[in-house]
Amino acid sequence: MLSFNRRVLATGAAAAAVALSLAACGVGSPAAEEPQASGAAEGEITGEISFQTWNLKASFEDYFNGVIDDFEAEHPGTTVKWIDQPAEGYADKLSADAAGGTLPDVVNIDRGTGSPLAEAGMLLNLDEADPEAGPDFLASAWDGNDWTDVGGHYAYPWYLNTGPSLFNTALFEKAGLDPKAIPTNYDELYDAALQMAEKSNGKFAMLGVLPGTEMMEKYGIEVMNADQTEYTFNGPEAVALVEKYKEMYEAGAILPEALTDDYVGEGENFNSGRLAFMDGSAYAIQNLKDNAPSVYKSLVYTKQITNTGPVGYSQSVAVSAGSENKATAIAFAKFVTNAENQVEFAKQVNIFPSTEGSLDDEYFHTSDGSDDAEVRVMSAEQLPDALISRTPGSEALKTETRDQIAQAVLGKKPVQEALDAAVAFGNEQLQG
Amino acid sequence: MATPTTTSAASRPVREPSSRRNPDRAAPARRAARHAWFTPWLFLAIAVVTEALFTVFPFFNTVVLGFTDASRLGGGQFIGLENFSRMLEDERFWTALFNSVLYMVVVVPCMVVLPLFLAMLVNTKLPGAGFFRTSYYVPVVSSTVAVGIMWSWMLDSQGLVNQTLQALGVVTAPVPFLTDRWLLLASAMLVTVWTGLGWYMVVYLAALANVGKDLYDAAAMDGAGWWRRFTSVTVPGVRNTMVLVAALSSVAAFRVFTEIYVLSGNSAGPGGADMTMVMLIQRVGTGLDADVGYASALSIVVFLITIGLMIATLKMQTKGDEK
């Protein structure tokens, strides 16, 4: 049997990086007592349920065991069986489980994995099962989990994230650019990229990935129509953007790896000092410090470059529609995503809570000068302006989009034709 | 060895060459009574049940699905040959077919010839031969995934190979082993051959052991040189094995997946230009929004092509036997 390995690396990082999300402004009291799943689902909160996360055990085992212990103590008679899946093959695992009727009671999903499950009727519709849940969460996070294409909320928002943009100033100097004049928007970035290409002799470049739907959102392109029934990233703006990338690729402002890489490869290239810019995270900075100390020395990080204000992504927690113990499952899903547990989780890793008011915590506004803290404060400041992405963006569509744009960039296809093909592919999936 | 479960107690092996336990076999060489009709099936039981249950039965399901529009999470309507006509218009399909065939055409001759030379090289009593043989087999016992990660680490633009080439001044800019469509395909072929060398070397070693030493001695006595001995003794001696290797490696090469997938950073090369048939099946048929019907139809096509290859090569074998 074949193993589909490297995707793992990709989806793995996707899990987290895509977990990239932001929360908006929250005014509010300290963590409101979470309401018991009162009218939500009939039945008592007791018995055993299973809870599945996506590649979190390795680093956060103690945290999750603590959450489970607290829940079991609060609701005597309950048992939570925690399952953590490795990064690779998560979608395959979910689909095998869904097809076999063995989906765990409470399951960690994101927009990409969630909507096909919801569409197939595998997830509990929260608008029916727990209509009161909305106000507990940041409005932007709750809206981000409103999947209009499948008709409503199918998951509780969980952690959000955002990161800074990273620059390798050593490469700016090598190319004769002013390392103090760091680009602050896409136009400046692309100008600098073209200037850098003149001096880099193909050894390094500013950009390491092709634009995808996520990047297009940040660029200010309408990726989907308002009711999320159709993809729309083949308009004149998108065509102009890809034409720009084509020009930059031909000039050598984009690494050749960009045609096949996702951001895992992008990160590797940044670490090896061939890439001058990437969207990053606090984790990426730590990684750089450990694995590429020479690049770390010339690192500068700034607020995320966007035309629109930051765009974020939400990890979510859903309840299986086939759960035999829905009351307990809902109670646990709410428990994991309540303010107290989310803030606690955010303090362990650089992600952000999606619950109303939680971002007011001092922790997100004070820095001791370390990279971690600096990035945290910077990101938390970005959050109020953030938009939570609702674009389904399945893995298949991401791949298809990258391949089509790569063909356009290589000049094998007109840009319009390539984008039309990617959009048609996405729309066919939506009708699926 | 553990006692197989497929035999009755009555036919347990006995050390002494006695026929006491088989009175019915007392009359030797009775033409028809070599074994009862069910005996072969007892021997075949484990293998047949495993294959029938876990491979062939699921595959029949797949064949049925190939004529439907099934998705991963939903049932399927019968849509006749629509999946197959869709293939004809799918540019990914034609790219994949081209790459798979090209892969086979390049890799198979290497797999048939190189491991044979390697086997001959190592088929010696010289001190250290054991060590060398073993080291050639190491790539085979290494996990495929680990091998893929290893090679992409080496062939990367900052990898060992490029760093060495640049340090030696052979090239000034890194060689795009993993980002150029053709170089990527060539790199993947290299990895395939690298892992396959040891595999088929062992198969050839087993065959070479069957080639009588007296034949070589006789040929040497006749004053035949190295090449003559190779063509007149070795090649005829391992001819059947060569056909077997050709059959196995062509099927494997046609179905190449892991090497390209891992080396290209889980893509199908720039713009999908290095797509192969199995990659296309994997891409279409996995994930939550899998198009199971289309993926199944593609598998049917792959299946038909590979079975054609297998039959063609095995035909070569039987034809040779008749000579």
Place this chain on the structure above:
Amino acid sequence: MTAVVPVEVSPARRRLVRRRRTLNAWRYAGLVLMTIVCLGPLLWQLSTSLKGHGVDLYSSPPQLWPQNASLDAYARVGEIVPIWQYAVNSLVVAAAVVATNVIGATCAGYALAKMDFRGKRLAFILFIVAILVPGEVVLIAKYMLTLSMGINNTLLGVILPSAVGALNVLLMRNAMSAIPNELEEAGIIDGANAWQRFRRLAVPSVRGTIAVVAIFAFVGAWDSFLWPLIVLSDQAKYTLTVGLNFLQGTFQGDPRVIAAGTMIAILPLVVFFFVLQRYFFRGIGEGAIKG
């Protein structure tokens, strides 16, 4: 022949000796070159895994010998996943798969090569078909089957589908076919029944192929990733490949830890193989029947 050449050796013989020596020198050169080709990538990965924290992994020219060598990356692998538990699971699976493959394939190979019976062609075609079925497409159908058999989330569910590889059956059939029919006939004349002929005449002749099948089965079982991932949901039951995947984690992995992980997956096999290689290769030689 040693360094000192005896005086009374004839010139012709000396020339022969010299020729043999240059030939051997060439042979050694070839052997060493191939060893570098085959082991080099592994050693580079080993070196990467040993490089100390903070050492630049991307320097040019490359740093072959690990600077500040430390086993830190290996320790971190152990911290992240219960590696020994996973290794034991993998071992259980691999051992079972080796046993079933050796027994199942040898028996089946014998029947296909040495027996005449109705349905033989059909059985043969079954194995050919099985070789050609692309595994990734039957995945879900196979999973549904294990569900209905009630063996999902057990190591048995991992083992059974690969209990007998069709390729191994064909290899065995080929090896068995090489045994001269006279041997069979002689066995029949001696009054040996099918099982006795199989055990005493056929099996000893194909020991080499049995070793080959055993190794193939072991490697295949040790290597498999997607199937165990799908079948198992209980972490305590994970096999090594699945477990190691946690290393390529949510956040970008440290190349050192990933290298250490791949080494942990590979090294036991390599060591195991180096230890057993003499039997493996000797088996191949001695198991063959001349002819």
